[in-house]
Amino acid sequence: MKELDKSYDASKYEADIYQKWMDSGYFNPDNLPASDDNAEPFTIVLPPPNVTGTLHLGHAFEDTIQDILIRYRRMQGRKTLWLPGTDHAAIATQTKVEKILEKEGTRKSELGREKFLERVEAFAQGSHDTIISQLKAMGASLDWSREAYTMDEARSLAVRTAFKAMYDDGLIYRGHKVINWDPKGQTVISDEEIVHQERDSVLYTFKYSADFPIPISTTRPETKIGDTAVAVHPDDERYAEFVGKEYDLEFAGVPLHIKVVADEAVEKDFGTGALGVTPAHSLIDAEIAERHRLPMKQVINEFAKMSIGGELLEGKKVAEAREIIVNWLREQNLIISEEPIKQSIATAERSGGVIEPLPKLQWFLAVNKPFLMKNSQIDGIKTGQEITLKELMRHVISTNQIGIVPEHFSKTYFHWVDNLRDWCISRQLWFGHRIPVWYKGSAANPEEIYSGVSAPDGSDWTQDEDTLDTWFSSGLWTFSTLGWPNEIADLKTFHPTSVIVPGYEILFFWVARMILMTGYHLGTIPFKDIYLHGIVRDKDGKKFSKSANNGIDPLEMAEKYGTDALRFALVFNAAPGNDTLFDEQKVKGMKHFGNKLWNIARFVLANVDEVNLDEPINAITEADISILNQLTQTTQKVDSALDSFRIHEATQSLYDFVWRDFADVYIEASKLQLQDEAQKANTEKILVHNLIQILKLLHPFMPFLTEVLWQELKDANLVKEPLLMVTKWPK
């Protein structure tokens, strides 16, 4: 028998073990033992990492959770599929490459669309390759034969098919509406891509002109040249006499036609209780304008400059225009007060640009428009029933057809769904899925519009220049990866998937959109459970970020302490939905734990020659009775903990059992028992039995070390099965 080192050196084994698993083919459920052909499937699709760089500790955490669940189910004999893929992450990747170009002293407009996209694809490919090798290094038992990419052929077809179906149903529509315009990124973005920042601002209270009766307040005087009304609350007696009247006046050299309207949206107690309505540059105002049929007057362009305003204002940046108008107001003696206030302003998540609400012709997905449900397999929704996407999204969660872990996130989800507005899905980006719409004549005012999976016949059609919001394709992920709309074998077998494991921060971006898309296109749910994990923060509770320069490469940690140690440290006592602080000390501690197991195995191997585990095990001594009971209890605890996604409880139980119960107590007791000829054989059996069960129970968490030790037991003829990875889970 070969000698084992006195301590476990992970780097000596990990690559070989992963290769052994790959060679076995068992990552692919089609290759799992034949007896499991009728086994119930268990499926997870990997939340596809963005091809914007490399994986960080948060990914390592997310992937470990999934691999634990996957390995557990695979050992239980389920037909287990963990499907890998990457996300093109349109806006994030494009922004990243634009920054690289900037450093090179060039820009995308100089390259042109085609050349630019080549650059992006090259970057994405490099990022992809890194990500895949990182996933492998983490021990992820993903079925690489099914790898997908949100922009590959199959997924593109899914996107076009999905778009067309929703277009034909009238859910996707083109509309001229006030949207969130990012002047820096030069694209529209959705409500979810906005980040609010608090800033100091000034609330100006003034009158448009000396003879206009109602003073108004605003933080954006420059937009006031776009006002078409003043709104007051219907119950506000101060202004009741003016409601319905219309005024022609001149404001900063711009003629205005102002109607006074009464609207519930106005807060009596804020400012003067009167709101200057700017329909083109405020979403709330646009809604008021719609209710009162007020005209919309655009005064700011895509570059955040004044598009009208004569000599004084036209062409000026909004900040300059504000100053000019404030000065004009002061000169005219129209200002009543200027008070500093804190204001939260909207900025674009990716570019950081200050959002300028503008009216623009864009594509939207209607969430409040009823449609007829096709082929519903959802409880409580009938085929042919009229329903809205919003109702659909609410229904599957409120009826518990999809479970959320931790449960309280369902409240956050409902809050979001209930306040949801139509989703703007078009983007003025080059990188992404081109909108599958073709126009005859001008795109702005086409004679004819065609939507389909491919271009229509005839030469006089031009495709829409814009691309789709990246989350449109991610929304299809659970079923586009399984072959929809084409090959349906995988889809039949593995969908709905079992559980999805994203961070809680993308509940709205992604999880909700998957529920929407799957409900609409398949009439079913995308997954049975949502396991939301928390954010991995640094030792001081700060988020890992480039600007904070506190990034830690998971592979560096894995090299230093072993992948298993990193994995176990990440999930040890990390409850679902809770942020965890990453402390290198913790990883070190878990390396010690791995080493403890290593030495337990060494002890057993050194003290046991051969055992026959087919013969019954007897509990003779008190130590025997106790350890066998504890083993049973631990097995049950790990089992029920994993069944209910309480991974942290499983790790705790295993740690205690291995180190305290087995190593500290039983192994010590066994040293005496092994001296006693009457007990020796039975004690050896108990030692081996416990070690085998421990390796199995711990395998999902520490796959490399346990597999290495399994191979040692096999060489010592203590076990027969060639691979721990597919050995039967203990009961």
Next chain:
RNA sequence: GGGCGGUUAGCUCAGUUGGUAGAGCGUCUCAUUGACGUUGAGAAGGCCACAGGUUCGACUCCUGUACCGCCCACCA
């Protein structure tokens, strides 16, 4: 402004049907080379934020308060 969490040992956190509080790391004492010093034995350390209530009994359920965190939100 609205919503959701958190407040438990020095630090980071577990604690699912309410029954006299647990882990990792850290600290202190002792042991020994025996599977492991990446070790073993032991110890100190908590009125479980606060105030009420329900209960025979509450860290656990209810109400309120304070502080911290997060998400959403164009009170212009």
